[in-house]
Amino acid sequence: MTMDHRYHHLDTVRSALSLVIEPIRQIVNLPFSVVGDVSENLSSRSTLLSENEELRVKNLLLQAELQKYASLQSENMRLRELLDSSFKVGDKVLIAELIRVDLDPFTRRIIINKGSNDDLFAGQPLLDSNGIIGQVIQVSPFSSTAMLITDPSHAIPIQLNSTGQRAIATGTGRPGELELLHIPSNTKLDKGELLVSSGLGGRFPAGYPVARVIRTLKHPGKPYLEVIAEPTAYIQRSREVLVVWPSSGPQPEPTVGGK
Amino acid sequence: MPKHHQGGWVIITSFAMALLLTMLPLPEWAQVFRPEWVTLVLIYWCMALPTRVSIGWGWVAGLMLDVTLGNLLGLHALTMAVVAFLTIKLYQRIRVYPLAQQALAILILVAMSQLLVLWIRGIIGTTPGSWTYWLPSISSAIIWPWLFIVMRGARRHFRVA
Numbered sequence: 001m002t003m004d005h006r007y008h009h010l011d012t013v014r015s016a017l018s019l020v021i022e023p024i025r026q027i028v029n030l031p032f033s034v035v036g037d038v039s040e041n042l043s044s045r046s047t048l049l050s051e052n053e054e055l056r057v058k059n060l061l062l063q064a065e066l067q068k069y070a071s072l073q074s075e076n077m078r079l080r081e082l083l084d085s086s087f088k089v090g091d092k093v094l095i096a097e098l099i100r101v102d103l104d105p106f107t108r109r110i111i112i113n114k115g116s117n118d119d120l121f122a123g124q125p126l127l128d129s130n131g132i133i134g135q136v137i138q139v140s141p142f143s144s145t146a147m148l149i150t151d152p153s154h155a156i157p158i159q160l161n162s163t164g165q166r167a168i169a170t171g172t173g174r175p176g177e178l179e180l181l182h183i184p185s186n187t188k189l190d191k192g193e194l195l196v197s198s199g200l201g202g203r204f205p206a207g208y209p210v211a212r213v214i215r216t217l218k219h220p221g222k223p224y225l226e227v228i229a230e231p232t233a234y235i236q237r238s239r240e241v242l243v244v245w246p247s248s249g250p251q252p253e254p255t256v257g258g259k
Numbered sequence: 260m261p262k263h264h265q266g267g268w269v270i271i272t273s274f275a276m277a278l279l280l281t282m283l284p285l286p287e288w289a290q291v292f293r294p295e296w297v298t299l300v301l302i303y304w305c306m307a308l309p310t311r312v313s314i315g316w317g318w319v320a321g322l323m324l325d326v327t328l329g330n331l332l333g334l335h336a337l338t339m340a341v342v343a344f345l346t347i348k349l350y351q352r353i354r355v356y357p358l359a360q361q362a363l364a365i366l367i368l369v370a371m372s373q374l375l376v377l378w379i380r381g382i383i384g385t386t387p388g389s390w391t392y393w394l395p396s397i398s399s400a401i402i403w404p405w406l407f408i409v410m411r412g413a414r415r416h417f418r419v420a
Contacts, residue, residue, distance in 0.1 A: 017326040024275055024327075028282045101282040104328045105290040106387035111329075138329070145329045153385055173387075175287065 015116075015140035022142060025101050025111065032100045092245040094118060096126075098238075099143060108151035108171060110134070112241060115142045120243060123203055127242045131209040131232035132156065132197055136243070148235055149178060149210065157201050158210050161194040169195060169211060169229060175236055178211050180227035187225060189216050195229055205246050209233075266419030270312060273300050273410065274320050278327055291391040294399040295369050297324050297335075298342055302368060303410045305346035306354055308419070317343030331383060338375040342368055358404040366400035 096112040103109045114120055116139045124136040126146050134148040147154050152173040158180075159166045165187065169178045183189065193213040199206025211229035218225055277296035285293060297320055304312035321339030325332050345368060346353070353364050373396055380386055413419075 014326060014332055017322065021278070021323065021326050024279050025282060028279055028284070032284075100284045102284050102290060102293075103282075104330060105293070106389070106392065107329070107385065109329050 011138065014138065018140040018143070022140075025099055025143065028101050029099045093127075094120075094243045094245075096241050096243050098241065103145075106173060107153075108134075108148040108173065108175075108235075109137075110146050110148060110241075111143050112136075112146055112243070113143055114243060115139050115144045117141050119245075120144050125204045125244050125246065127208060127244060128233045128238040128240070129242075130234060131211070132204060133231075133233045133235055133238070133241055135203065146241075149231060150175060150235060155181075156204060156210060157198045158195045159198040160189070161196050163188075166198050166200065167195075172228075176230050178229045178231060180213075180229060181224075183225040183227050185218055185223060185225045189213060189225065189227060191215070194232075202246075205244060266414075266417045269413060269417045269419045270304055270308075270316075273304070273413070274323070276300075277320075278323060281324065282327060291394050292398045293395060294402045295372070295395050297321075298339065298369055298372055299365070299399055299403065299406050300410070301339060301343060302346050302365060303407065305343050306350045307411070307414055309347050309350050312343075313347050314340045314343045317341075331379070334376060334379050337379070338372045341375060342372045345371075358407065361407065362400045362403040365403045366396055369399045370396040 094114060096114040096118075099111040099113050101111055103111070112126075120136055120139050122136055122138055126133045126135060132149060134146050134151070134154065136144050137147045138145045148171065149156050149169070150171040150173065152171050155168050155170040157166065158169045167183055168181045170181060171177075172179050180195075191213055194209060195211045195213070197204045197206055197208045197210050209232045211231045213227060214230045215228040216225055217227075274297065277300040280296045281293070301312070301317050301320055304316065317339035318336045321334075321336035322332070324330075324335040324339070328335075349364070353361055356364065370393065373393065377386070377392065
């Protein structure tokens with residue numbers, strides 16, 4: 001049975017069984033959703049007004065940013081057309097809420113309240129407003145399990161924002177830490193360096209922030225640097241996540257050695 | 260209705276409660292102390308009603324736990340079946356122990372089930388890699404006397420037999 005699962009024959013069984021678990025999950029989640037609703041309903045008028053004002057200002061700023069982004073995008077597309085590698089930007093997204101249940105404490109996984117009824121599929125990337133959170137690994141009709149980028153068995157292809165050097169970031173299992181693999185020890189890498197997703201592997205969209213370097217350690221005898229980075233997304237705190245349907249984005253086609 | 264089979268819903272509810280406690284969100288520092296609720300409930304029922312709850316129940320409860328935790332399917336099913344088997348073998352002895360000594364036996368049973376889980380996880384390459392992995396055995400043993408009293412109360416109150 002254990003072996004069988006390795007080849008994903010049991011995924012349907014699992015999703016059927018998780019339907020049985022679903023009511024228990026809902027019960028566990030109930031106090032949190034009730035408290036959330038109640039505090040939303042009871043928040044006073046002045047708080048709402050100030051929040052509204054704040055959001056209005058933020059919206060204005062974002063609109064301005066967006067204008068710049070639009071022009072940049074068109075410029076980017078034009079340049080890409082010159083290079084003959086044009087692609088569509090603009091992904092379909094859906095907001096999902098976290099179901100507050102604890103899973104195995106030695107893995108980093110979450111359960112979200114959208115499932116195959118909302119056309120989610122395994123392998124889909126999850127984001128929040130600050131960066132990549134993880135990916136969906138298993139869907140059942142009303143909920144799905146997602147693996148965070150900090151899970152020890154997760155790896156995400158990234159590149160350094162400054163130099164464009166590619167690397168792989170794996171989870172460590174500790175809450176706010178990623179580790180970069182195989183960074184040559186002569187790489188110039190400062191604290192605070194932004195790591196963005198490279199889009200290689202075709203699973204995560206390219207160009208989204210993933211993490212920031214918080215620590216580099218040079219071991220004199222070893223060829224690689226030990227680099228620890230902190231995810232930019234609020235992995236432990238965000239209650240809502242964005243599920244992304246990647247558009248026909250930059251496909252990882254081998255361009256060298258073609259026709 | 261035959262007299263020797265009643266209160267099945269109590270058993271099922273107790274397992275559901277155990278799953279609920281397993282999923283209940285705890286602060287980060289407390290998560291590692293979470294007792295193995297499902298294992299404890301299973302051991303209790305195997306001790307109290309060995310003719311009724313045994314390996315089959317253990318297997319199903321373990322399967323549910325696997326789905327709950329998002330683990331490899333069958334991981335806990337196997338270990339729970341083993342725990343049920345051992346409890347069935349040992350129940351005559353453990354039943355007459357004083358509560359403190361029972362807790363010690365529970366410590367060993369839970370630690371053994373954790374060892375099995377650790378082995379299987381070692382094979383598939385998701386080893387926890389921290390000694391805090393073993394804390395649930397200790398917290399399970401500590402919580403056992405209370406759980407035992409509550410469960411016995413429930414069993415007598417609902418006349419589960």
